[in-house]
Amino acid sequence: MDPESLPAVRPVPAAEVRQALTGARRVVFLDDDPTGTQTVRDLPVLTQWRVENVRWALRQDTAGFFVLTNTRSLAPEDAAARDREVAEACLTAAEQEGVRLAFASRSDSTLRGHFPLETDVIGELLAKHGGAMDGVVLAPAYTDAGRVTIGGVHWLRTPERLQPVADSEFAKDATFGFRSSRLAEWVAEKSRGRISADEVVELTLDDIRDGSTQSLHDRLTGVSDGRVVVVDTAEDDDLRAAVLAILSAERAGKSFVYRVGPSFVRARTGQDAEPPIEDETLAALVDREKHGLVVVGSHVGLTSRQLAKLGERRDFVNVELDVVALLERPAEHIATAVATAVAALEHGLVVLSTSRSLVKGGNEAESLDIARRVSAALTEAVGRVVATRRPGFVVAKGGITSSDVATGSLGIDRAWVRGSLLPGIVSLWEPVSGPAQGLPYIVFAGNVGDENSLADVIDRLETV
Template structure:
């Protein structure tokens, strides 16, 4: 499927972000529970919490923004721990909002290639916040070529559409799946608890003809090829919510941007980068093992002379000491841009639980090294490659409890955080950008650090 179907689509119905912002007046604040930090890449000037104490949530609500993020990092956890953390965040947010006399709604932001704890997280939110009328399912991320059309989720490359179940993402050791049609995917991931018959679809034709009616169903799938499609859906959702409907959102990054009343904005310019990035050398941290990350690292090494300190995963799992690796990285960073990475061979377990346990051990070793390097050498910035890696670097290495999303480094991709203390953090997902993207971003950061 591809050119013919895309060419047959009705014209895009332009829905300006300003129209959504006008509709947002008086609506609840959206609490975005982000299962890794990459959901911030489409937005700017929104708060991010990596802790969720009452004081932290109160700070975020006091900013007066239409939404804020809480980094739960549940994609790196097993189901029981993910459920417990989600429940804790929801209850804290409800309690703090209640004391402030404010209303909140919850978005469960997860991977646009369908990896994550579903329907577990939306089920937990529903039980903690009160049963919703439906779960809105909108994983589309047009900036990165992930679109939903005719109820099917696709990877788009120009006019070529590939069903997401035919991609490397569907073979994920922890969150793999077989279905590209989202109704069938819901049934698959729920183990049949939510049959495909209980999933309704809002098609692209309806979104573009201007008469959007949200059906009654347990799950509502939204088609979306461009952001205007998502904003059209958001207007219908807001109208339904004003009429008394209650929803939980399970979404990709682009829905958050639409729901916050923001449109696509250009990447941060050189002046903004220079004001944010300190002087010196940057520290790059890579934990992602997807093929795209490995290719990007190869191109970065070919284009830039940088130090590379590697953690051998097999040695880490055997309990090898990390003091020498840490010392090498500290010494290197004082002289030039330094990459700290795990070895590129992916080690998995016999099942989902064992694979997650291995990933957590390796991530703990990596972030422990990074924490010591940051403390000893004070990098100009930190760039973390991979969603779970970015989360662990933010929470464990930098202790960035509160931050602001300042904007993106690439169009709609790769966000720059300004923590309230510590170096700026660039959150670079493992599965986005072309082969040159990482090197391009590092070039810009290094120019800012030398300005």
């Protein structure tokens, strides 16, 4: 694919989207892991969805907020039940606050997650409350990390080339693997034929860049009965152009549920790409008298390479939770790891990780069960370490790991996303309640950055 052959970008400033947000629905991002926050700043995050928490988020002067559902780590029936519970709480809170909501199911830019289950659940709940879901906007792009959709095909940018997503390691995921790179065919595959590829509407770069908001509006107002709309995205301007048309169609009475990657969050909230957090802000958040704790649960190859580069750049104590030992004698193994990590934190950086070999079950359900047991052990270990010796910061590596550490280890229920530590990736949360209040919490997806990114983040945290 030759980028030179693409139509010229149609510039759409973020300010134009912000202007269009006046009177628009507040969007709640049901985030299936915490990494959707890494493209934005100054938005609320909830990890508990009691109505009073949602009302707090709705009272903030923002275009939207996150609710961390962590559904990517759950079995399908459990994910559906959680989505219903969260969406019900949001609708109840919105009614009490007199606010209209739009729902986004924020998931993985490499297409791993429960689809179309999660958008189906939201659509069913909207219908129960007298609403409708005219369409599902499918926009998984993450432009900062080189995940783009061109010609209806989803691509990953590697150092050598653009690679179709189905040819990547992510497509071989033990739980959410897939065969199709063209999103219309991926929808048919994931819906097991319930939705045919021919039924999917594709907004191509030709439509977005050569058209107008009105022409896109006309396409979207013709969507009904929950049809899926795939949005091509090579640049943030493409998404902002689509968002303007979506907002226009919603003002005309249409209702969409969004299934999106991180870049759509930025576009839909009217934010532009921002530089990383300033050193002065970071210095005010990090306790330089204490050492940091890095928690690693991700098993993708990039994470392993990032750990290796971190070791080349600085000394740290690596405390490893062996997966086989965890499955056989969890209590003993966790106690030993906690004691080792607590002692090491007095003197320097500690990396608490699961063993790098990926242990799979005989089928999807068994693989999920193993992943949950290992994640629970890691969460317990981190919580005990932090309670015994509070670190200067906590970095969580891996999407599900980040969620489990935030909720299970640190007890965060409300936080603010303060921005990224690297351009467009790796977000810093400031907890505003609970035992971790004021402890810098860094959410670092397993599959973003280059081999030096983890070391670069630690450098920033330790030298500000």
